[in-house]
Amino acid sequence: MDFSQFNSAEQAHMTKIIEKKQMQDFLRLYSGLVERCFNTCCNDFTSKALSSKEEQCVLNCSDKFLKHSERVGQRFAELNAEAMGPPKP
């Protein structure tokens, strides 16, 4: 996104809004990850304890999810920059 036409007061305002939004996005990413990995990995409710198999699945699942969203983030940033066109000189 290009905020170069914004004055400094507006830029400061946007920075705060973006920081807040990033925190919220991070939290949503986090709880979405927990939900997704729980739903995929936990299917046995004869015990409330996490089995070692379930735990390994959860660890791999969250590892993979973070790497996945990191990679999506990279491609997304590239394609978004492309769509916005080259910066003005």
Next chain:
Amino acid sequence: MDFSQFNSAEQAHMTKIIEKKQMQDFLRLYSGLVERCFNTCCNDFTSKALSSKEEQCVLNCSDKFLKHSERVGQRFAELNAEAMGPPKP
């Protein structure tokens, strides 16, 4: 919804809130449509380009989705008006 008991300051306030909400709803409708049509129409990731078959599916899907939500909107407005009862004379 009936805001006839609101004073003019309150009505002005509500108008702004509703306009903002409509913009947000429109954006959510839009990205929900993209997500839904992508998920239904795109299942081949041996290429990053949209095949002509996928493109046709996406165009039909979004066409249909817009007509669908328009029709839901009409029925919704009618039933909502009914539920609210006849307007006061």
Next chain:
Amino acid sequence: MDFSQFNSAEQAHMTKIIEKKQMQDFLRLYSGLVERCFNTCCNDFTSKALSSKEEQCVLNCSDKFLKHSERVGQRFAELNAEAMGPPKP
């Protein structure tokens, strides 16, 4: 959650925020329940009227959903209190 370090102005502020959040959560619970029970119980669209079988299903479904979320709430509160540790003397 522990707000004991908050001063009285902050506690008053938080009380209002929490009340608002609870109302929003209740509304989301409500419409989520309607959606879930509609999707599970209603599969016949040869008529717009709710059949007696569908109606019974919806009533049981919402009954069960409320009892379910009440029970989840109890366990959640216990486990959350545990995770927060014993209150300071």
Next chain:
Amino acid sequence: MSLFGRGSPTSSGGVNHERIEMAVNEIDMVSDVFNRIVSSCHSKCISPRYAEGDLNKGESVCIDRCVAKFFEVNKKVGEKMQSAGANAQATGASTFSL
């Protein structure tokens, strides 16, 4: 689709913030329900083949009935909740403590 009473019109001239907040809650609720109907009735009525962009006759009739039935379910659940409402709200309350 109204769970809320209208606040008594005590304030005059300025903006009654409580009344505004209740109206905003009601708008959020209506909008949330609308979005859920769009999604549910799409799943129930629209064939995912997408051979054409128009709604066919069967889909159109299905949508009309689907929306009406969703309203019926909403009403039934609303009646049920209004009696059980206090409990449910208390449950939510137990999540936080001040």
Next chain:
Amino acid sequence: MSLFGRGSPTSSGGVNHERIEMAVNEIDMVSDVFNRIVSSCHSKCISPRYAEGDLNKGESVCIDRCVAKFFEVNKKVGEKMQSAGANAQATGASTFSL
């Protein structure tokens, strides 16, 4: 991924609230799209077996193509909506009346 024109830079010095609101709308939109891509491409590309924590070669390539294809779809739909936009917005508007 821009549906909005930039507001003309009429105000100087203070904060142009309309311009801020449009920017916030744009940010919300980008963030919403990003989250939907994460979710869709996870379903399309990541095997739910979780035998290891790294992305394998096939998954990585799939993600790259999936994100690109999602952008393509977004663009196609955006073009379509820009012509039909007024209608769709009017539909949303019919939900409320003042």
Next chain:
Amino acid sequence: MSLFGRGSPTSSGGVNHERIEMAVNEIDMVSDVFNRIVSSCHSKCISPRYAEGDLNKGESVCIDRCVAKFFEVNKKVGEKMQSAGANAQATGASTFSL
């Protein structure tokens, strides 16, 4: 379920807005997690037949274990994220540029 440290109690008398914002974030988080547990454990434990409105014994026991297990998973993932946290946040940051 706490990812956040408590801000040091520097301000006195007035409202420390940073502290409030962190508390609101924490509340949003707890509420979000609660809603996800309700949904996940409903899918895992409640039979969609709805022959009666009461939870049966099996469903009740399943809910208790399901909530406990979700907390376990939340804890495991939280520990993992706390080390990887900086990265993940940086990823989110790359979506926007100012």
